[in-house]
Amino acid sequence: MNDALAQLPGLLTAHLRLTLAALGAGALLSIPAGVLVSRVAFLERPVLAAAGIIQTIPALALLAVMVPLLAGLGLPGIGPLPALIGLTLYSVLPMLRNTVTGLAGLDPAVIEAARGIGMTDRQRLFRVDLPLALPVIVAGVRTAAVWTVGMATLSTPVGAESLGNLIFGGLQTRNLASVLVGCAASAALALLLDGLIQTMARGVALRRPGLRAAGLLGLVALACWAIAAPSLRTAGGGPKPVRIGAKTFTEQYVLSEILAGQVRRVAGAPADVTPSLGSTVAFDALARREIDAYVDYTGTIWATLMGRSGAGEGRAAVLAEVKAWLETARGVHVAAVLGFENSYAFAVSRATAARRRLASVSDLAEARPLLRAAADYEFWQRSEWRSVERRYGLAFAERRTMDPSLLYAAAGQGQVDVITAYSSDGRIAAYDLVVLPDDRGAIPPYDAVVLVAPGLATDRPDVVAALAALDGRIPVETMRALNRKVDQGGESPARVAEGFLAAAPVSAPSPVAGSREP
Amino acid sequence: MIEVEGLVRRFGATLAVDGVSFRVGEGELLALVGFSGSGKTTTLKMINRLVEPTAGRVLVDGADAALTAPHELRRRIGYVFQRVGLFPHLSVEENVAMPLLLTGRGREEVRARVAEVLALVELDPSLGPRLPAQLSGGQEQRVGVARALVASPRLVLLDEPFGALDPVTRDRLQQSFLRLRSRLKLTGVVVTHDMGEALLLADRIGVMRAGRMVQIGTPAELLRAPADPLVSEMLESPLRHARHIQGLTGGRA
Numbered sequence: 001m002n003d004a005l006a007q008l009p010g011l012l013t014a015h016l017r018l019t020l021a022a023l024g025a026g027a028l029l030s031i032p033a034g035v036l037v038s039r040v041a042f043l044e045r046p047v048l049a050a051a052g053i054i055q056t057i058p059a060l061a062l063l064a065v066m067v068p069l070l071a072g073l074g075l076p077g078i079g080p081l082p083a084l085i086g087l088t089l090y091s092v093l094p095m096l097r098n099t100v101t102g103l104a105g106l107d108p109a110v111i112e113a114a115r116g117i118g119m120t121d122r123q124r125l126f127r128v129d130l131p132l133a134l135p136v137i138v139a140g141v142r143t144a145a146v147w148t149v150g151m152a153t154l155s156t157p158v159g160a161e162s163l164g165n166l167i168f169g170g171l172q173t174r175n176l177a178s179v180l181v182g183c184a185a186s187a188a189l190a191l192l193l194d195g196l197i198q199t200m201a202r203g204v205a206l207r208r209p210g211l212r213a214a215g216l217l218g219l220v221a222l223a224c225w226a227i228a229a230p231s232l233r234t235a236g237g238g239p240k241p242v243r244i245g246a247k248t249f250t251e252q253y254v255l256s257e258i259l260a261g262q263v264r265r266v267a268g269a270p271a272d273v274t275p276s277l278g279s280t281v282a283f284d285a286l287a288r289r290e291i292d293a294y295v296d297y298t299g300t301i302w303a304t305l306m307g308r309s310g311a312g313e314g315r316a317a318v319l320a321e322v323k324a325w326l327e328t329a330r331g332v333h334v335a336a337v338l339g340f341e342n343s344y345a346f347a348v349s350r351a352t353a354a355r356r357r358l359a360s361v362s363d364l365a366e367a368r369p370l371l372r373a374a375a376d377y378e379f380w381q382r383s384e385w386r387s388v389e390r391r392y393g394l395a396f397a398e399r400r401t402m403d404p405s406l407l408y409a410a411a412g413q414g415q416v417d418v419i420t421a422y423s424s425d426g427r428i429a430a431y432d433l434v435v436l437p438d439d440r441g442a443i444p445p446y447d448a449v450v451l452v453a454p455g456l457a458t459d460r461p462d463v464v465a466a467l468a469a470l471d472g473r474i475p476v477e478t479m480r481a482l483n484r485k486v487d488q489g490g491e492s493p494a495r496v497a498e499g500f501l502a503a504a505p506v507s508a509p510s511p512v513a514g515s516r517e518p
Numbered sequence: 519m520i521e522v523e524g525l526v527r528r529f530g531a532t533l534a535v536d537g538v539s540f541r542v543g544e545g546e547l548l549a550l551v552g553f554s555g556s557g558k559t560t561t562l563k564m565i566n567r568l569v570e571p572t573a574g575r576v577l578v579d580g581a582d583a584a585l586t587a588p589h590e591l592r593r594r595i596g597y598v599f600q601r602v603g604l605f606p607h608l609s610v611e612e613n614v615a616m617p618l619l620l621t622g623r624g625r626e627e628v629r630a631r632v633a634e635v636l637a638l639v640e641l642d643p644s645l646g647p648r649l650p651a652q653l654s655g656g657q658e659q660r661v662g663v664a665r666a667l668v669a670s671p672r673l674v675l676l677d678e679p680f681g682a683l684d685p686v687t688r689d690r691l692q693q694s695f696l697r698l699r700s701r702l703k704l705t706g707v708v709v710t711h712d713m714g715e716a717l718l719l720a721d722r723i724g725v726m727r728a729g730r731m732v733q734i735g736t737p738a739e740l741l742r743a744p745a746d747p748l749v750s751e752m753l754e755s756p757l758r759h760a761r762h763i764q765g766l767t768g769g770r771a
Contacts (some may be wrong), residue, residue, distance in 0.1 A: 113603025116568055117617045117665065118593030127616070131607050 003492040004178040014161035017226040018152050025092030051093040059151045062086045078159030078285045091144040099141025102133030111348040138201040156276045168276040172487045173250045178189050241270035245294035251484050255295040257497030266466035287330050289453040298322045301314045301448035303383040311441040331454030335467040340476035343446040347421035347433040360439040370397035371417035375406045379420045391442035426484030460495025525574035532737040534560045536729035550709045551718035555722050556708045556731040566595045589669035595676040604650040617669045639664045656687035674706035714756040727747050
């Protein structure tokens with residue numbers, strides 16, 4: 001809780017900044033578009049249809065799609081830009097539709113009077129049409145404001161700071177307090193923004209200048225705070241921090257903090273963590289040097305990026321092939337092999353294993369009636385699953401998808417029979433699950449490797465050396481213990497990482513970094 | 519002075535106005551009378567280009583209306599609307615001031631002129647800060663007239679100005695309008711379906727049917743020599759009323 005509260009001001013500022021910028025840009029786009037559309041009849045249907053189509057795209061998908069789209073245009077694909085564009089597009093529909101509706105609902109007698117007394121089109125727009133349509137337009141702005149505040153929490157997976165950091169991070173590390181702080185702050189912000197807009201609009205409608213000024217002042221104050229308050233990222237100044245990425249699960253949060261801590265301790269350089277990136281977002285961001293380093297797994301690169309199927313020729317061979325491919329195809333360098341595997345593994349509860357006599361994946365394939373299975377967001381789409389399907393002829397009665405943080409409990413409580421566990425996850429032991437060995441070798445090895453961005457070795461050899469010092473330092477028992485501290489112990493990933501680095505200081509072999517260590 | 523020559527307006531397949539010509543001299547008020555659909559309102563709206571003519575032309579003070587920018591033409595001609603059309607978000611004073619604000623007059627000048635014109639239409643000055651929704655029908659129409667007159671136009675167009683009012687209020691407004699007319703020497707056109715009102719207000723009356731002018735002349739001319747059964751029919755009702763009341767009062771009305 002304290003940890004979440006400490007992060008709150010910075011994240012709230014970032015969230016507010018993103019929301020106001022998106023809402024402002026959305027209003028500047030949609031209200032003039034609404035005016036244009038209501039004067040040029042043939043535009044109305046196509047424009048409203050286009051805005052409607054954008055709205056039907058799930059918000060998370062809309063934001064995620066911005067990443068490759070912007071990268072294709074040579075713009076920064078992760079960070080505030082994709083979030084800003086996605087949120088702006090999303091805010092357009094309610095404001096556009098309400099502008100059109102508001103202008104269409106005007107009394108024809110009033111319009112005729114406005115023309116009849118000699119108003120130009122422009123005078124009519126500003127003196128009659130817009131003021132009369134204002135209540136309907138404001139209703140649209142308020143809807144958009146509340147949506148945008150909520151939707152901005154989804155900017156976290158594309159690398160923009162927001163209250164989503166607390167929510168995504170909290171969900172993955174089972175830190176309910178963090179989730180609640182994030183949700184409550186987001187709800188409070190939505191209510192505040194909505195209230196201020198409403199106050200201002202009522203002040204205008206009821207002709208009460210005091211009310212109007214109060215609402216306006218509140219909004220201006222919020223905007224000033226959003227613009228002037230230093231964000232987490234820019235605080236401090238000094239040399240450009242090293243950016244460490246993390247995907248959306250506990251182990252990634254812990255490892256990203258270990259990497260960042262190692263960079264700070266050994267290379268003496270500032271380091272930031274960009275948490276909760278989507279799986280392929282993280283790699284794409286690294287390849288474009290939008291982040292400097294993160295931890296990935298050989299099997300993931302092998303199956304997802306290299307498009308290979310099957311298990312390969314063992315751990316060492318896959319590692320060698322992956323290293324070579326990364327260097328030549330993407331210019332990405334493997335700085336360290338951490339020393340543990342986090343593999344996809346089928347796991348069942350001990351009771352299910354005994355009752356259905358399951359000792360390996362082959363037994364799973366023969367089990368009748370068929371079992372119910374659940375996996376993380378990616379697994380059923382990944383080539384590992386196709387490979388398992390082919391190699392074992394494996395089929396399930398149902399294949400569900402759920403958040404990784406919920407999988408273990410689902411198996412432990414018997415809501416599903418089989419889950420795809422991560423082999424280094426502390427929750428396998430915590431829920432007393434049995435891992436079924438891949439006896440026909442359908443799943444590749446998943447060595448955890450520290451990937452560094454192209455060119456980092458030349459620009460920041462000290463950083464790469466510091467990271468390289470982690471090579472072989474995290475055996476699987478250590479990783480499970482660290483994961484357990486977060487998932488069961490309720491400690492923050494940063495603290496767990498700090499504890500790890502303090503207990504087993506790892507110095508870099510390079511003379512630069514070595515000189516800093518006694 | 520308004521001159522209308524061979525005015526035609528087509529809406530799709532229907533011919534709403536079919537070759538109408540007339541002339542309204544300085545200080546004269548012409549009433550256009552006819553049943554609904556006779557083209558009288560369309561004719562009126564073509565004078566200040568709220569409706570554009572399909573053919574024919576309108577001369578306002580000798581200048582072709584088609585060659586004047588519509589908003590400038592309309593600023594020179596006061597217009598009283600059938601459905602009043604007050605701006606619901608503006609107070610009575612702001613409604614009346616609007617034509618002056620459009621041309622960017624000074625604040626003091628506007629305030630003084632608004633007070634003057636509200637007095638002219640015999641409206642209680644305490645109503646100035648009210649919104650239109652807080653007014654009675656008669657008060658609304660007075661505000662509408664004030665707004666039409668605020669910029670001191672010499673020309674006015676009135677579209678069924680008192681049609682929606684109860685008989686007592688209508689009579690009061692008609693009387694104030696007659697006083698205004700003689701005071702301001704207004705030149706104008708009033709559209710009405712009520713021949714009684716036309717006889718009361720206008721110097722000349724044009725009777726329209728199916729987009730054409732059936733007869734145009736002074737009330738006396740129309741009464742003396744109606745050129746068409748329609749004209750007689752339309753005159754019949756006010757005459758019958760007058761005879762009836764005369765009978766009741768024994769000729770002392």
